Each structure stands twice: as structure tokens, then as C-alpha cells.
Amino acid sequence: MSPSGTRCERLAVFGGVYSNHLALRSALADISERLERSDTKRLDASGGGAARAWCLGDVNGFGPAPEKSLELLRASGVPTVQGNYDHSLGHALADCACGYTDARDERLAQESYDYTAARVGERSRAWLRSLPAEARIELGGRRVLLCHGSPRRQNEFLWDSACSDAFLSWLCDAHGADLIVCSHTGIHWARALPGGRHVVNCGAIGRPAHDGGTNTWFALLTASAGSIGVEFLPVAYDHEALAREMERELLPREFVETIRTGWWTSCLGNVPARERMRSLVPSA
Amino acid sequence: MTRQRLTPAAEPRIGPALTPLARPREEPSPDHPPGGFPSQPFHHLDALWVQVAGTLCNLACTHCFVTCGPHEERHVMMARAEVRARVTEALGLGVKEIYLTGGEPFLHPEIEAIVEDTLALAPVTVLTNGTLLTERRVAWLAALSRAARFSLELRVSLDGTDAATHDAFRGPGAWVRALAGLVALSRAGLLPIATFTQPEGADPLAYTARCVAVLGETGVREPRVKLLPMFRLGREAARSGGYGPGESLAGLPESAFDPQRLQCGRSRAVSSRGVHVCPLLVDEPGGRMSDTLSGSFRPFALSHGACTTCWATGLTCANT
Numbered sequence: 075m076s077p078s079g080t081r082c083e084r085l086a087v088f089g090g091v092y093s094n095h096l097a098l099r100s101a102l103a104d105i106s107e108r109l110e111r112s113d114t115k116r117l118d119a120s121g122g123g124a125a126r127a128w129c130l131g132d133v134n135g136f137g138p139a140p141e142k143s144l145e146l147l148r149a150s151g152v153p154t155v156q157g158n159y160d161h162s163l164g165h166a167l168a169d170c171a172c173g174y175t176d177a178r179d180e181r182l183a184q185e186s187y188d189y190t191a192a193r194v195g196e197r198s199r200a201w202l203r204s205l206p207a208e209a210r211i212e213l214g215g216r217r218v219l220l221c222h223g224s225p226r227r228q229n230e231f232l233w234d235s236a237c238s239d240a241f242l243s244w245l246c247d248a249h250g251a252d253l254i255v256c257s258h259t260g261i262h263w264a265r266a267l268p269g270g271r272h273v274v275n276c277g278a279i280g281r282p283a284h285d286g287g288t289n290t291w292f293a294l295l296t297a298s299a300g301s302i303g304v305e306f307l308p309v310a311y312d313h314e315a316l317a318r319e320m321e322r323e324l325l326p327r328e329f330v331e332t333i334r335t336g337w338w339t340s341c342l343g344n345v346p347a348r349e350r351m352r353s354l355v356p357s358a
Numbered sequence: 359m360t361r362q363r364l365t366p367a368a369e370p371r372i373g374p375a376l377t378p379l380a381r382p383r384e385e386p387s388p389d390h391p392p393g394g395f396p397s398q399p400f401h402h403l404d405a406l407w408v409q410v411a412g413t414l415c416n417l418a419c420t421h422c423f424v425t426c427g428p429h430e431e432r433h434v435m436m437a438r439a440e441v442r443a444r445v446t447e448a449l450g451l452g453v454k455e456i457y458l459t460g461g462e463p464f465l466h467p468e469i470e471a472i473v474e475d476t477l478a479l480a481p482v483t484v485l486t487n488g489t490l491l492t493e494r495r496v497a498w499l500a501a502l503s504r505a506a507r508f509s510l511e512l513r514v515s516l517d518g519t520d521a522a523t524h525d526a527f528r529g530p531g532a533w534v535r536a537l538a539g540l541v542a543l544s545r546a547g548l549l550p551i552a553t554f555t556q557p558e559g560a561d562p563l564a565y566t567a568r569c570v571a572v573l574g575e576t577g578v579r580e581p582r583v584k585l586l587p588m589f590r591l592g593r594e595a596a597r598s599g600g601y602g603p604g605e606s607l608a609g610l611p612e613s614a615f616d617p618q619r620l621q622c623g624r625s626r627a628v629s630s631r632g633v634h635v636c637p638l639l640v641d642e643p644g645g646r647m648s649d650t651l652s653g654s655f656r657p658f659a660l661s662h663g664a665c666t667t668c669w670a671t672g673l674t675c676a677n678t
Binding site for chain 1: 359379396402404447449450451452453455479480481503507508509510511547548549562563566567579580582590672677678
């Protein structure tokens with residue numbers, strides 16, 4: 075059964091796994107427990123019940139041992155839309171197509187992509203190729219469009235501070251959605267728009283949200299009479315164990331530092347002022 | 359745990375209700391005549407460039423692609439009401455972000471009201487030469503940025519990593535004043551973007567690192583750097599000879615043309631004279647497209663020499 079077209083009242087959404095298999099395991103356990111409490115017996119979309127879980131792509135990159143996350147996610151049965159990283163790996167492209175505009179970001183991303191591409195097997199590549207670019211479901215009767223970057227481009231960054239209401243409303247209208255749920259930026263946010271439409275960026279479970287915390291984040295959406303509730307929930311995991319594994323794998327030390335501190339040290343070139351200011355302390 | 363109950367945002371403070379639009383063609387087939395110029399389709403208005411200060415500037419840079427200067431009034435300043443009307447028009451078309459440029463925007467007597475009006479509705483970037491950032495103005499920008507829903511970006515233009523190179527283009531003392539402006543913005547808690555003209559042949563990675571180092575040594579925290587190529591338009595064309603007859607995209611094979619590559623598929627520029635295809639071509643023949651934004655939403659023939667620079671570099675004038 076295709077997951078698209080299914081209906082639910084609660085929706086757990088995570089994205090940006092980035093090969094963080096420890097955070098993925100923790101998030102899946104938390105989601106399973108929460109959705110079980112919602113009278114759903116399975117995480118996948120084929121069972122009955124009123125709750126669903128979705129992954130919004132970018133299973134790999136950044137972290138270590140990519141097959142660990144791939145195996146874990148496939149075994150969970152959580153339906154997944156394709157991220158740009160998944161598309162690149164699935165089609166054996168030369169780079170991750172993350173959309174970075176800064177030369178240093180591109181260099182680090184390439185280092186990570188080369189490491190990852192060398193460790194992903196053909197079975198996984200075929201699975202990544204098979205993932206849909208988007209999915210459409212219903213949440214409390216609202217039309218939900220699930221995608222990785224944006225409905226119009228897999229690697230488009232939708233930052234909270236860089237999108238007008240007018241633009242987000244246009245995106246919803248142009249793509250026939252009451253609610254768009256996306257990922258890709260790594261920082262979670264939600265916006266209610268005029269006319270009852272919503273856009274939610276679920277953030278990433280593979281990398282901290284540039285907020286100084288070592289936990290990562292996913293989103294839990296709940297339909298209730300006349301509104302959509304959004305909870306952003308932290309994912310706690312053994313980040314030090316992941317950092318040590320990344321060091322053993324000789325991944326960029328900039329990435330390891332992010333796991334340990336919760337502050338981004340790369341991929342900042344695309345981040346707008348407001349989100350970047352999180353890390354500033356006032357001048358003396 | 360962060361819990362958020364979504365409630366509908368207030369309607370825009372100015373302007374009409376948002377107008378639902380028909381789904382645009384995301385994969386149009388460009389009119390691409392063999393041997394002719396490729397035709398850039400229009401996808402959607404992501405960015406609106408507002409030439410708020412016209413061509414008036416306190417500097418007269420030797421490479422300015424729109425020939426701005428203290429006495430240049432070919433494009434006059436746009437009044438606050440005119441800017442507001444253009445922003446309203448753009449919001450009705452689903453614009454994502456607004457860029458305020460010139461000339462030098464901080465010469466505009468109503469610039470603070472214009473920035474406040476616009477930032478209430480959309481992300482705003484102000485492009486400046488950095489020489490008019492008084493202490494009072496920097497404090498106002500910082501307070502405005504802290505209170506805003508959207509990002510307020512400040513972009514300061516630099517033309518080299520030392521005073522001699524920069525001032526050769528912009529005049530004596532411009533480097534010191536621009537760096538002082540950047541440092542003042544940084545100390546006020548802002549994160550300005552410094553745009554550097556990329557020297558021909560320079561390695562982008564190494565040059566970016568050099569720019570970051572220079573800004574860091576000067577006292578700019580977490581330097582943000584954007585490289586831009588030189589455009590042989592305006593005063594720069596007079597200086598360097600401009601584009602030669604062979605420097606065009608004529609004959610580019612259709613199979614090699616990527617309709618998503620150029621920013622003119624997703625932006626327009628407005629000045630006191632009307633709507634232009636992009637902020638680079640406001641003075642060029644054929645660059646003006648319409649009186650209204652929606653009237654400019656049609657393909658554009660990439661027939662200008664500057665189009666070759668955008669095509670070759672993959673340039674976007676946007677922040678990222």
C-alpha cells in the first residue's frame with residue numbers, strides 16, 4: 075500500500091538523519107512510544123490507527139557508518155521521502171547537491187560525501203533511488219504535503235526568518251496543500267498563515283539545531299478542532315559516543331565539534347542573520 | 359520540550375489580502391532559437407530588488423555597473439509611498455524577500471521608515487557601501503533587527519582586501535570608513551555580509567579565506583563573505599571596454615541551457631522608471647520590461663554581455 079493518501083490525526087515527522095544512527099534509534103523509540111499511546115500498533119503506514127510517522131530524507135551525510143542508519147530506518151518501516159543526499163547517493167552523483175554557496179562548506183560537504191558514498195552498498199542505493207520526492211497525506215482533514223527541501227526543489231532552504239508569509243502562502247496554494255512539512259535546513263520552525271494554512275520545518279535529528287544543546291529535534295503534529303498543534307521534541311542520545319565514532323572514522327573535526335557543542339562550525343554560509351545570531355554573545 | 363500552538367498570523371499591515379495564484383510552470387520550455395540567444399523563462403518572484411536610492415551615491419566608483427554618483431539622477435529616488443506600493447504589489451504575487459539598493463540607500467531621507475515598513479512584511483537586505491553608518495544609525499539597525507520577525511541583512515561592498523585596492527575603485531578613505539561601518543555593525547550584534555569583488559582568476563576558496571581573515575583581524579565577528587564577479591557595465595564598461603561582440607550567449611545549445619541557473623528566472627528589479635529584468639540591467643537597452651511586476655513575468659532573451667558573466671559564474675545577486 076502506498077503511504078501517500080493515508081489519513082491520520084497525529085503525525086510524527088523527522089528529517090536530516092545525517093548518519094546519526096544513535097539519534098535515529100533514540101527518536102524511533104520515542105516516536106514509537108508516543109504513537110503507541112495514540113492507539114497505533116505500527117510505525118509504518120500500512121496499519122490502522124490514527125497516527126503516522128514519516129522521515130523527510132537525507133538519511134546520510136555528516137555522520138559515520140551510513141549503512142547503520144539505512145538499515146535501522148528500513149527496518150523501522152517508517153516511510154521516507156527522498157532528500158537531496160538520498161538522490162545523489164541513489165544515482166551515484168558526484169556530490170550531495172546540498173545547495174551550499176560557500177566554498178569552505180562545499181569542501182567539507184564533499185569530504186563527507188566521498189566518505190559516505192564509498193560505504194553505501196547497491197541495495198541501499200536502490201532503496202534511496204526508489205524513494206518518492208514528496209508524499210501527500212491528510213492530517214485531521216487537511217491536505218499535507220511532505221517534502222525534503224521545498225515542494226518546488228529538493229534542496230531549497232526554507233528558513234523561518236527568510237520567508238515572507240506571502241511566499242509561504244503562495245507555496246501552499248501553488249502546490250495544493252493546507253500544510254507543508256519540510257526539513258533540509260537543520261533548524262526547526264513552524265508558521266501559521268492567513269487562511270488556515272501552515273508550514274512546518276521539522277528540523278533534523280542528525281545534527282543539533284545550532285542552539286548550544288547537544289540534543290536534536292523532531293516534530294509531532296496533532297490535529298484538533300480547528301487547529302494544528304505542533305510540538306518540537308528533543309532527541310537525547312549518547313552524543314559523545316557518536317563524536318568518538320566520527321573521530322575514529324576520520325570525519326571532519328568541524329563536524330565532530332558540532333556534535334559535542336551544539337553549535338554549527340560549517341554549513342553556515344546559507345544561514346540567514348536571525349538564525350546565525352543564536353551563537354553570538356553580546357560584545358563587551 | 360518546545361510546545362507551540364499555531365494561530366493564524368495577522369494579515370499584512372499594509373497591502374491587500376494575499377491572492378492565490380495559479381500554479382506556475384516550473385519546467386517551461388524556453389524559446390531557444392538555434393543560433394539565437396537563449397530565452398530565460400520566468401518561474402516566480404522570489405526576490406524583489408528596489409532601487410530605492412536611484413543612482414544617487416556619495417561615492418563614484420570607477421567600476422560601478424549602474425554609474426552611480428553624487429550627481430547621478432538618471433534614476434531618481436523612490437518615495438516611501440512608491441516603495442510601499444511596489445512591496446505591496448510584490449507581496450500579492452508571493453514574493454519571498456526584498457532587497458533595497460541604489461545608489462546608496464542610506465542617502466535616502468526616508469530610508470528608516472522604508473526599512474521599517476518593509477521589514478514588517480518580509481525579509482529585507484540593505485546593500486550599502488558602508489560609509490554612512492553613523493553610531494545612531496547602527497543602534498537603530500540593531501534594535502530593529504532584534505525586534506523583527508524576519509532577517510534584516512546588511513550587505514557592505516568591498517573591492518579588495520586592502521585599502522589600496524579598495525580605494526583605487528572607490529576613492530581615498532573609502533576602505534577605512536567601510537571597515538569602520540562593518541565593525542560598528544558587528545559590535546552592535548549584527549552579522550553583516552561583506553561582498554567582495556572577486557579578482558579574475560582568484561581561487562574562490564583561498565580568496566574567501568583571505569577575506570574572512572582580514573575582516574576577523576579588523577574586529578568583525580563571524581565574518582560572512584560573498585564573492586561577486588566584475589560586470590563590465592556602466593562606468594566599468596568605460597574603464598575596461600565592456601563586453602566584446604563575441605562575448606554573448608548566442609548559439610548556446612538548448613541542451614546546455616539550464617532554465618534554473620539564473621536569478622532572472624526568480625527576481626525582478628524596480629526603479630522610479632519601472633520594472634527591470636534584474637538590478638544589473640536597469641540602464642541597459644531592453645532591461646526595462648514593464649510598468650507592473652506581473653507585466654514583466656515573461657521570458658527574457660539573454661542577449662546582454664553581462665548575461666555571459668552570470669551564466670559563466672552561476673552568479674546570484676541574492677545573499678545565498
